Amino acid sequence: MAPxxxxxxxxxxxxxGGVQAVAGASFEVTRGEIYGLIGPNGSGKTTVFxxxxxxxxxxxxxxxxxxRSIRGLRPHEVARAGICRxxxxxxxxxxxxxxxxxxxxxxxxxxxxxxxxxxxxxxVREEEKANLERARELxxxxxxEHMSDELVRSLSxxxxxxLSLAQALMAxxxxxxxxxxxxxxxxxxxxxxxxxxxxxxxxxxxxxxxVEHNMGVVRRxxxxxxxLDAGDTIASGTPEETLAREDVLRAYLGAHRHEGRRRAxxxxxxxxxx
Amino acid sequence: xxxxxxxxxxxxxxxAQILHGVELRVERQEIVTIIGPNGAGKSTLLKVVMGFLAPxxxxxxxxxxDITGLRTDQRVAERIAYVPQLDNVFPNLTVVENLxxxxxxxxxxxxxxxxxxxxxxxxRLAERRGQRAKTLSGGERQMLAMARALMTDPELxxxxxxxxxxxxxxxxxxxxxxxxxxxxxxxxxxxEQDVQIALESSDRGYVLADGRNVLDDRADRILxxxxxxxxxxxxxxxxx
Numbered sequence: 001m002a003p004x005x006x007x008x009x010x011x012x013x014x015x016x017g018g019v020q021a022v023a024g025a026s027f028e029v030t031r032g033e034i035y036g037l038i039g040p041n042g043s044g045k046t047t048v049f050x051x052x053x054x055x056x057x058x059x060x061x062x063x064x065x066x067x068r069s070i071r072g073l074r075p076h077e078v079a080r081a082g083i084c085r086x087x088x089x090x091x092x093x094x095x096x097x098x099x100x101x102x103x104x105x106x107x108x109x110x111x112x113x114x115x116x117x118x119x120x121x122x123x124v125r126e127e128e129k130a131n132l133e134r135a136r137e138l139x140x141x142x143x144x145e146h147m148s149d150e151l152v153r154s155l156s157x158x159x160x161x162x163l164s165l166a167q168a169l170m171a172x173x174x175x176x177x178x179x180x181x182x183x184x185x186x187x188x189x190x191x192x193x194x195x196x197x198x199x200x201x202x203x204x205x206x207x208x209x210x211v212e213h214n215m216g217v218v219r220r221x222x223x224x225x226x227x228l229d230a231g232d233t234i235a236s237g238t239p240e241e242t243l244a245r246e247d248v249l250r251a252y253l254g255a256h257r258h259e260g261r262r263r264a265x266x267x268x269x270x271x272x273x274x
Numbered sequence: 275x276x277x278x279x280x281x282x283x284x285x286x287x288x289x290a291q292i293l294h295g296v297e298l299r300v301e302r303q304e305i306v307t308i309i310g311p312n313g314a315g316k317s318t319l320l321k322v323v324m325g326f327l328a329p330x331x332x333x334x335x336x337x338x339x340d341i342t343g344l345r346t347d348q349r350v351a352e353r354i355a356y357v358p359q360l361d362n363v364f365p366n367l368t369v370v371e372n373l374x375x376x377x378x379x380x381x382x383x384x385x386x387x388x389x390x391x392x393x394x395x396x397x398r399l400a401e402r403r404g405q406r407a408k409t410l411s412g413g414e415r416q417m418l419a420m421a422r423a424l425m426t427d428p429e430l431x432x433x434x435x436x437x438x439x440x441x442x443x444x445x446x447x448x449x450x451x452x453x454x455x456x457x458x459x460x461x462x463x464x465x466e467q468d469v470q471i472a473l474e475s476s477d478r479g480y481v482l483a484d485g486r487n488v489l490d491d492r493a494d495r496i497l498x499x500x501x502x503x504x505x506x507x508x509x510x511x512x513x514x
Contacts, residue, residue, distance in 0.1 A: 254467060
């Protein structure tokens with residue numbers, strides 16, 4: 001079976017006032033892979049996520065998911081189209097339990113309409129039972145079933161990451177966007193999260209697009225990556241070949257920003273004392 | 275004797291341990307830049323030196339004296355000053371009022387004298403002396419933050435990402451200002467993401483990764499070192 005392109009991002013642009021946050025980002029994600037989006041601070045990774053998920057609208061460029069343009073869709077429409085995301089910082093309500101958080105995820109339940117809730121009580125009950133079972137199964141998958149009744153407030157950073165991943169799975173998305181899945185996570189739990197995402201992919205549960213700074217994790221997790229610098233894609237390929245590139249290192253060291261200056265500086269003798 | 279020595283520094287925030295035995299040595303009148311990827315512990319190290327965060331192990335030694343137990347205000351009296359990365363001016367106060375805040379513990383005539391000295395030294399700020407800080411450009415704001423830190427006449431100035439949120443053209447300006455402050459005889463420790471330009475303006479550099487020292491050397495040699503690639507982009511997987 002030929003690999004199927006799931007998401008195509010082409011020449012995306014987004015400007016905030018005087019700042020060109022995204023300037024030409026382009027990449028393709030194939031179904032069943034784990035694709036990494038990396039780059040130095042401020043290179044536009046999270047903005048690209050926000051553009052993909054409808055939290056922001058691009059100035060130009062295209063976003064095609066399953067052969068259909070999703071550019072300009074609103075966040076809930078993007079979710080309905082089959083893309084879910086997690087956030088850098090957990091947005092889960094902390095005074096609710098883990099299970100309650102899980103049950104916030106499903107969309108379009110019969111019981112959401114007043115009339116249908118009244119007339120189709122059997123169906124509502126059935127759906128709620130199915131949701132509960134699914135939530136239990138997914139919590140089991142992330143090894144958090146024993147924490148169903150804990151308040152989110154009492155969870156560690158890593159456990160909140162696991163919860164948001166399980167929650168993203170509740171809606172049954174085809175593509176999951178993970179925004180820094182191991183940031184602030186205790187080193188022992190980092191391996192668990194990496195293994196979990198690999199397992200979810202291997203079981204065919206979803207395709208992943210991941211923003212991550214931890215390069216050890218990127219190398220272990222991602223099949224392919226793209227490097228963003230100043231909002232543009234400067235390199236794409238396997239982690240191994242891409243992270244060996246000189247221009248990628250230079251992007252991380254901030255060299256690109258001063259190329260004009262460096263040329264200008266050479267024209268006059270440096271006045272620095274040593 | 276080194277002006278500043280940090281020995282075997284362990285520190286973090288509750289469960290999250292950030293620094294695992296970091297060493298730092300800064301000679302008088304040097305500019306030293308600390309670089310490293312996100313989460314390396316660079317800013318945490320500055321906070322330990324300034325006394326915002328107590329190390330769980332290790333010592334901070336200034337001019338041969340152990341200052342690990344001193345509060346931040348006592349360290350200011352020992353002539354250390356710190357410029358945070360963001361939100362480093364009072365936006366609704368004028369330039370002069372911001373400078374006055376920098377010296378509020380000093381006798382009044384002294385404050386006045388030092389404000390005038392700073393304005394003389396930063397003509398751009400003098401032109402805008404009555405303007406509220408929020409109306410300044412990013413570069414001017416960074417200048418004001420540094421000028422305010424200089425109000426206490428520090429011998430050691432700690433700068434947390436002076437280039438943060440600045441347009442590339444302004445970054446050079448800020449580093450020129452830093453070189454200028456150094457020429458007044460002050461010792462400067464910089465934490466930077468904009469590695470290239472910071473190292474060009476420094477005498478020596480330290481590279482941290484995962485809360486540990488991975489390299490220290492003359493600034494012009496740092497970027498030639500292969501360990502820098504590893505620190506930023508991770509190690510290639512063995513056997514591939």
